[in-house]
Amino acid sequence: MDAFTALVDYLVSWVIKPVSHQFLSLFDMNGRLGVLFLCVSYAVAYCLYRYRKHRGLTHAQSFWQFIGGHRVHFHRSALLDYRYYFVRAILKVALVLPIVGLVDPLILRSGDYIAFFTNLWGARVQAQDHLELSLLYGLGVFLLKDFINYWAHRAFHTRWLWAFHKVHHSARVLVPATASRVHFVEKVVEKLSSTIAISLYAGVFWYACGGEVSRYTLFGVTYMVFILNGLAANLRHSHVWCSFGPMVEHVLNSPAQHQIHHSDAPRHFNKNFGINMSLWDWMFGTLYVTTSKPEALRFGIGDQDRDRYGSIYSLIVTPFVEIASKIRPAKPMVDASRFGLLPLATLDWALLRPSQSPPAYEARHKPCTSASSLQWLYWPEHYSVPPQARHTPAPWRPESAQPLAHRADHVRRRVARE
Helix, strand or coil, rough: CCCHHHHHHHHHHHHHHHHHHHHHHHCCCCCCCCHHHHHHHHHHHHHHHHHHHHHCCCCCHHHHHHHHHHHCCHHHHHHHHHHHHHHHHHHHHHHHHHHHHHHHHHHHCHHHHHHHHHHHHHCCCCCCCCCCHHHHHHHHHHHHHHHHHHHHHHHCCCCCCCCHHHHHHCCCCCCCCHHHCCHHHHHHHHHHHHHHHHHHHHHHHHHHHHCCHHHHHHCCHHHHHHHHCCCHHHHCCCCCCCCCCCCCCCEEHHHHHHHHHHHCCHHHHHCCCCCECHHHHHHHHHHHCCCCCCCCEEECCCCCHHHHCCCCCHHHHHHHHHHHHHHCCCCCCCHHHHHHCCCHHEEEEEECCCHHHCCCCHHHHHHCHHHHHHHHHHCCCCCCCHHHHHHHCCCCCCCCCCCCCHHHHHHHHHHHHH
């Protein structure tokens, strides 16, 4: 009985409560996926549909078809996003919060910075807490967090962190729930970096004001987040093209800009890293602005990895497998770097000069340890010469690459002449 009670408590704490809280969050305003923000976003999408339908700019026969219809919202990738939205709540309780909790005691809080500056420069007179200060403080928190998220997002597009961010980009169709398709490692980094930056900012700001200042909120949400979530933020992960125009998109990130970021076209790579503000993209050279004319886009990470992220398990585990494959060194048969040699897979047969062609016999037939023969030992033992290389006689080959029998005949003739 005690074991059964412990099991029930475990399920309630680690599964039922997190999933229930994640479901109820759809009805509050602390997240982008709230029902209110979803309704606002699709109201904007409906206005776009009516406008384009009236001007003959869309072939969609209905609003449901305009936003993607069954082929998008019931796509295998979209169904995975719906499931992962709730699994992410379990990952938050089981992994994200414990990891952050381990590092949290090492992070300096705003009170630590206030104490430091007070010891350094003395206490300041308490400023009155009025609306202007609250608005300024809330604006600073929003801009700083968005700036940190820009660089964190950009960092996850580099070699070693891309494996984790690839989880998000693996979505083949975009629905609002795709925003939750984020690996828990990325959430840990985002949480820690934001906490460190905002604690420093709050400590400096509060010391300058002589005490704590509350940020202005609307319905319990920072006013800037509330406003920007109301600007069709859920259309960023959708198939509805909504551009703000080149001028506005130098400051605010439009849904069309984020869809460009998800595109698998090479011309769109490493563009529009901003979350809410495209100002950072403009400042640091990663901006791609759009127009009212939709661009033909395909989402995902390419055909080679398309089927690797088709389950909850693969979304969580595959990044670690990919990182391990990068860390684990290859084991060549010999140390070819000593001789400036390359493995077979890195060579292009069409570009090889005749002097670089391997001999017409396999390495295992001629075991030796001379430097000239180490090149052939480096090829895999099952290697055989491609037909085009085997049937096309080379005009010249270096002596070291000739069969040993020919080399022996050459030596005998040379000795005879001498």
